[in-house]
Amino acid sequence: MAIKKVLIANRGEIALRVIRTCAEMGIKTVAVFSTADRESLPVRFADEAVCIGPPASKESYLRIDRIISAAEVTGADAIHPGYGFLSENSEFSAICSDHGLKFIGPSPESIDLMGNKSKAKETMIKAGVPVVPGSEGVVATEAQALSLAREMGYPLMIKASAGGGGRGMRPVFAEADLLKAFNTARQEAEGAFGNGDVYMEKLVQNPRHVEVQIMGDGKGNVIHLGERDCSIQRRHQKLVEETPSPAVNEDLRQRMGEAACRAARSLNYEGAGTVEFLLDASGEFYFMEMNTRIQVEHTVTEEISDIDLIELQLRVANGENIPLQDQIVLNGHSIQCRINAEDPYRDFRPSPGKITVFHTPKGHGVRVDTHASAGYVIPPYYDSMIAKLIVKARTRELAIAKMRRALNEFVVEGVKTTIPFHRQLMEDERFISGKFDTGFMSGFTLR
Numbered sequence: 197m198a199i200k201k202v203l204i205a206n207r208g209e210i211a212l213r214v215i216r217t218c219a220e221m222g223i224k225t226v227a228v229f230s231t232a233d234r235e236s237l238p239v240r241f242a243d244e245a246v247c248i249g250p251p252a253s254k255e256s257y258l259r260i261d262r263i264i265s266a267a268e269v270t271g272a273d274a275i276h277p278g279y280g281f282l283s284e285n286s287e288f289s290a291i292c293s294d295h296g297l298k299f300i301g302p303s304p305e306s307i308d309l310m311g312n313k314s315k316a317k318e319t320m321i322k323a324g325v326p327v328v329p330g331s332e333g334v335v336a337t338e339a340q341a342l343s344l345a346r347e348m349g350y351p352l353m354i355k356a357s358a359g360g361g362g363r364g365m366r367p368v369f370a371e372a373d374l375l376k377a378f379n380t381a382r383q384e385a386e387g388a389f390g391n392g393d394v395y396m397e398k399l400v401q402n403p404r405h406v407e408v409q410i411m412g413d414g415k416g417n418v419i420h421l422g423e424r425d426c427s428i429q430r431r432h433q434k435l436v437e438e439t440p441s442p443a444v445n446e447d448l449r450q451r452m453g454e455a456a457c458r459a460a461r462s463l464n465y466e467g468a469g470t471v472e473f474l475l476d477a478s479g480e481f482y483f484m485e486m487n488t489r490i491q492v493e494h495t496v497t498e499e500i501s502d503i504d505l506i507e508l509q510l511r512v513a514n515g516e517n518i519p520l521q522d523q524i525v526l527n528g529h530s531i532q533c534r535i536n537a538e539d540p541y542r543d544f545r546p547s548p549g550k551i552t553v554f555h556t557p558k559g560h561g562v563r564v565d566t567h568a569s570a571g572y573v574i575p576p577y578y579d580s581m582i583a584k585l586i587v588k589a590r591t592r593e594l595a596i597a598k599m600r601r602a603l604n605e606f607v608v609e610g611v612k613t614t615i616p617f618h619r620q621l622m623e624d625e626r627f628i629s630g631k632f633d634t635g636f637m638s639g640f641t642l643r
Contacts, residue, residue, distance in 0.1 A: 198514055199223060199274045199298060203267045204238070205288075206278030207257060208567045209584065210490070211238035214276050217506040226270045228263055230256035232575040237567045244270050251577045257281045260288050264295055274298035274513060276506075280579065283489040284311055300513045302488045303414075306463045310486040314357045314395040320483045323462035325455045328474065328482040330397025341378045344396055345371065351399040354378055356385030356392075362432025363388045367399055400482060402633045403474040405429065406441050408456035409497045411508055413518045414466030420453040421501050422526045424493055426472075428621070430544065430637045435614070436621065437493035438531040439500055442592060442630030443475060452481055459486060468494070468509050492534070492584070495565060499530035499588040528588050529595040533603070533621075535566075535583040537574045539612035540642050547612035548576040557605035561588045561598055564606075574611060582613070592630065596622055617642055 202218050203226040204211045211227060215238060218225045227242035232251035239245045246266040249256035256262070258281060267275060275297050277283035286304035293299060301307075310316045314333045321327055330348065334357060335341050345352060345368070354377055356364025364385030366377035378394070386392035404427045412418040425441035426434045440449070456471035468490045473481040494505045501524060512518060538544040550573045556564040566583035568574070574582060587602055589595040600622045606615055620643060626632050 199510060201226065201243075201270070201272045202274045202276050202300070202510075203228065203263070203270065203272040203297075204242070204276050204278060205257070205263050205282055206276075206280070207233050207236065207238065207578065209565050209581065210278035210280075210492075212241065212567050213565060214278065214506055215242050217504055217510065221507060221510060223510070226266065226272050228257075228266050230577075232577055236572075237569070246270060251575060253281065253577065260285075260291055263288075264291060264297070267297055268295065272297065274300055276300040276509070277489065279489050279492060284487070286311065298513050300509055301467045302412075302463070302465055302469065306465055307488045309463065310488050312357050313355055313485060314393070316486060317395070317483070319462060320459055323458045325459050325471075325483045326481060328397040328400060328484075331395045333395065334393045335378075335396050336393075338375055338378060341374060341396065342371070345374055348396070348398055351401065352396055353399045354381040354394050354396050356381060356389060356394055358385065358389040358391040358393065364394065365432070400474045400476050402635055403476050404441070404443050404633050405434075405472065405484075406444060406452065406475045406481065407470045407472040407491075408452055409491075409494065409505070410456050410460045410465070410469050410471060411505070411512065411518055412460045412463075412465035412467065412469070413512050414464060416461060416464060417518060418457045418460040418465060419518055419521045419524060420456050421497050421503065421505075421524055423449060423452055424496060426493065427632060427634050428627070428636055429634055434493065434534065435637075436531065436533055436618070437496055438529065438592070438595070439496045440526070440529065441475075448479060448481075455481075455483075459483070467512055468505055492581070493532055495563065495584060495586045496530035496532050499563070499586060500526045500528050502527075528590050529592045530586060530588040531592075531595050531599050532584055532586045533599065533618040534581050534614070535585055535606070535608070535618075536580040536614045537582050537611045538580050538614055540614050540617040541612075544614070546576065546580045548574045548580075549611045550574075551582075551608060552610035553607055554609075555605070555607040556583070557585070557602035559602070562602050563587070582608075585618075596628060 201224040225242040227245040248262040282288040286307040290304040382392040409421040428436040554570040563586040568582040587598040
């Protein structure tokens with residue numbers, strides 16, 4: 197049965213993004229909102245809106261019971277989780293199914309398997325996907341950690357099995373630092389994720405972060421839509437994304453794409469997903485993790501493929517076929533800058549408050565995805581991203597020039613934003629050369 201009404205279990209830019217595509221497809225929408233988001237654009241433009249609690253996420257956007265009740269009251273037959281919040285929560289996916297609601301995303305089993313990094317690694321090994329050498333599953337004791345580290349050699353990385361966003365991760369360069377890092381990572385993982393399990397692997401030094409966008413139909417068919425380079429990061433949080441990666445040639449693109457598709461097929465994957473790799477200086481790539489949702493940076497893939505990935509998610513959820521791989525044509529170069537309400541001159545400190553002036557750039561090849569406007573009050577409770585500035589041009593050089601121009605037209609007053617950082621980045625010779633890695637920001641000083 198075709199989906200007729202979608203509840204968006206999210207807020208901000210991604211909620212508005214889903215609402216727009218649903219409107220174009222003739223699908224009704226329901227926005228849920230906390231009291232802090234009562235005046236937001238998703239609430240205004242959805243067909244219906246339901247308040248699900250006070251500002252704190254744990255009392256609103258993370259309340260599965262209230263979201264399910266809102267879906268039942270409004271007669272929604274599907275739920276789109278967006279990204280963040282409950283988007284990779286297998287319990288939420290299962291509860292949606294139990295209540296006759298189509299979860300627009302993969303199965304609970306796929307979410308569980310990829311959400312646990314040690315299990316995900318085991319799955320990738322079985323699927324023939326390259327992985328970073330390391331422990332076979334969880335490292336449970338200090339003695340086990342010491343023994344394995346001596347066998348593997350240094351440097352190495354300790355990672356939380358259920359982790360993400362850089363939490364529960366510790367690099368170790370010498371044995372003297374191992375046990376402190378091991379116990380700190382476990383404590384941090386327990387506090388952040390309620391699961392203190394960690395595993396260990398060789399540290400790939402100075403890698404690039406390159407991810408592949410995939411789409412599966414749950415029937416064994418999987419396609420990829422090229423790669424994205426996400427190496428410009430601060431504290432493991434992405435700042436800029438682009439496609440294609442300046443470090444990837446056609447042969448490597450094909451090999452990474454095939455590996456990503458093998459990974460998804462091994463899960464009988466349904467919906468949008470991203471297989472993330474570390475790419476070393478020699479051109480070898482290793483599986484890092486799989487995100488079982490739409491990504492913030494899906495926009496750049498849309499720009500070069502001319503495919504609405506939200507629409508494709510909805511069509512897959514409706515049981516429709518996905519395109520064939522040879523029907524995917526990628527053209528041009530696209531870059532996305534995340535515009536956050538943060539002060540880059542004060543260590544990127546969050547800057548909530550009221551926006552007094554908000555002028556977005558326009559013109560050929562320029563796209564702005566945002567839920568903000570003049571008069572909008574940025575609440576202090578959620579992620580600080582207020583807009584995504586995306587450009588597309590024939591070449592990387594032209595895309596950088598277009599981004600420079602667009603950033604100069606982007607005016608936000610009333611709060612601090614990361615626009616000055618992005619302006620300087622687009623003039624940085626290391627960035628312009630395309631020869632950078634995930635350590636780029638350690639050598640970057642804002643003028």
